Amino acid sequence: MKSTQEQDDQIANMVFSKIYPLYLTKVEKKARTSNELNQVISWLTGYSEAVLQKHINGSATFEAFFADATINPNAKLITGKICGYKVEEIDNPITQQVRYLDKLVDELAKGHELKKILRSA
Incomplete structure (x- = not known):
């Protein structure tokens, strides 16, 4: 399944602080915590808790959010399908990074152990 430029632009222009509460609600419904969610996001982005909090309270788009990030090598x-797309096959870097985040949030909500979510080579 190929994403279109329009879909990629739409994802890049979503505001992180508007999506974060949706992630939080998803994981809290499954008895996970905001600390665990933030740990997963920090693992992916390299953000400290303070920088992550600025983004949670700010107005950065996903494009800006990931532009400042140091993506974990x-x-x-992170592999598998999210929203019908295999994350490892997504060409657009911003879309792929957002889908990585979506996949990690899904794994957290499904009750996976943090050590498995925070992959190590």
Whole structure:
């Protein structure tokens, strides 16, 4: 399944602080915590808790959010389908990074252990 430029642009222009509460609700419904969610996001992005909090309270788009991030080198180990797309086959870097995040949030909500979510080579 190929994403279109329009879909990629739409994802890039979503505001992180508007999506974060949706992630939080998803994981809290499954008895996970905001600390665990933030740990997963920090693992992927390299953000400290303080920087992550600025993004949670800010207005950065996903494009800006990931532009400032240092993506974990083990992010390439994130595989599988999310929203009908295999994350490892997504060409657009921003879309792939957002889908990586979606996949990690899904795994957290499904009750996977943090050590498995935070992949190590």
